[in-house]
């Protein structure tokens with residue numbers, strides 16, 4: 001199939017996906033950006049992961065947010081706005097909204113457009129007093145916040161340990177951009193902490209194989225949206241702990257030497273060759289402070305669960321931007 005007759009390339013998202021896929025799969029070490037995991041099916045699979053027995057991060061972060069909801073919601077000024085990056089199903093957000101009836105507006109930002117709008121519709125029903133402004137966007141780039149909220153005081157919210165999916169420099173760049181949002185007062189960041197590697201491997205390679213389906217969905221998505229011809233049965237999902245980088249690495253490994261066609265390119269996979277798809281960086285209190293500091297924020301408060309598996313950090317700008 002050539003680029004010109006690839007089915008859905010009439011839209012900018014598909015063209016960007018194709019550019020990233022060809023760039024990532026023709027490099028010396030094959031990779032795909034994790035943001036393309038999240039079509040509607042990917043978002044639904046991620047929600048399924050959050051309920052798995054091995055996947056402690058979601059329930060742990062929820063327990064922290066529940067225990068500290070009033071305190072955390074108190075960082076949002078009366079009549080202020082909560083701006084969330086990678087909002088997904090906005091389940092955790094509801095804990096802050098329930099504890100903060102004084103919050104006037106909520107801006108969920110996500111790349112998964114259909115899932116975002118369905119979630120926003122549900123929030124409209126649950127919180128009729130709240131102005132909900134769903135914003136489709138890629139948080140790797142500058143995001144234009146709704147103009148109507150320009151003058152409102154704002155608190156950024158980035159839960160889910162999604163910061164750990166970013167390369168270190170991209171994580172810093174994101175926090176630098178958030179510091180420049182008009183009216184930003186505070187940034188609440190959820191970060192998973194370094195722990196026993198086996199606990200981490202189990203969390204990212206569950207027995208039911210849901211994480212494997214979530215990661216493999218990126219191949220299915222390239223077939224559906226980019227006209228590729230991946231045979232998903234020729235790839236195995238692998239989760240590994242990289243102690244030096246303090247991160248779980250998620251990849252798809254070819255089980256046979258074969259070729260795939262993508263956007264007019266012939267891509268060869270050697271037997272046992274991997275595509276790096278996602279990573280999940282784990283933090284210590286020191287590395288969390290260093291991250292904040294590098295982006296011009298200071299850690300003002302950190303709350304954790306009793307076992308210190310997960311941290312919710314409250315960041316304040318070191319100096320006005």
Ligand SMILES: C[S@@+](CC[C@H](N)C(=O)[O-])C[C@H]1O[C@@H](n2cnc3c(N)ncnc32)[C@H](O)[C@@H]1O
Nearest residue numbers: 035038086087088110111112137138139159160
């Ligand atoms: C790990 S999930 C976390 C979801 C939710 N915040 C939670 O804590 O359960 C990551 C979320 O970020 C979104 N996402 C991933 N990459 C993104 C990007 N580059 N720009 C915007 N949203 C992105 C995904 O669609 C997904 O909803």
